[in-house]
Amino acid sequence: MTYNFIKFESRNVKTEDRITITKSQSIGLPTKFYNDNEVKQFKYAVLFYDVAVKAIGIQFTNNENEKNRFSIIKSVKYGGSIVSRSFFRINNIDTAKYHGRYNWKIVEQEGIGKLFVIELDNPKLEQNN
Numbered sequence: 001m002t003y004n005f006i007k008f009e010s011r012n013v014k015t016e017d018r019i020t021i022t023k024s025q026s027i028g029l030p031t032k033f034y035n036d037n038e039v040k041q042f043k044y045a046v047l048f049y050d051v052a053v054k055a056i057g058i059q060f061t062n063n064e065n066e067k068n069r070f071s072i073i074k075s076v077k078y079g080g081s082i083v084s085r086s087f088f089r090i091n092n093i094d095t096a097k098y099h100g101r102y103n104w105k106i107v108e109q110e111g112i113g114k115l116f117v118i119e120l121d122n123p124k125l126e127q128n129n
Contacts, residue, residue, distance in 0.1 A: 018101035019058070019118050025085040025095050027058065029072070034079030037116070044069035045082045048115065049091045057107065057115035093120070
C-alpha cells in the first residue's frame with residue numbers, strides 16, 4: 001500500500017481564525033486568518049465603520065494612492081496587525097471595552113468591494129465565507 005503522508009509542521013502555531021481588537025488600539029490578524037486569506041500579498045488596510053451596527057469593515061489593498069490606509073505589520077510567527085489608534089479615537093470606540101476576538105464575515109459592499117466585517121456587539125458572529 002502506498003501512502004501520501006504530509007508532514008505536520010504547525011506545532012505551537014495558533015490556529016485562531018478570529019480577528020482581534022487589542023486594548024492598545026490595534027487590529028490583530030492571527031496566523032491562520034492571515035494565511036487563509038492571503039493577507040501577505042497586501043501592504044495596507046483601509047478601515048470602515050458603521051456607527052449604527054458598530055461594525056468594522058477591513059479592506060486589504062496595495063493602493064499607494066489611498067491616503068487613509070494603514071500599514072499591515074507582518075510577522076512570520078504571529079500573522080499581521082494594523083495599528084489603528086486614530087481610527088478607534090475618531091470613531092469613539094473604547095478598546096478597553098471592546099477588546100477581544102471576533103468572528104468575521106465577508107461582505108461585498110457596493111462602491112467599495114470586499115470587506116472583512118466584525119460586529120463589536122456580536123463577537124460570536126457566524127462566518128459566511
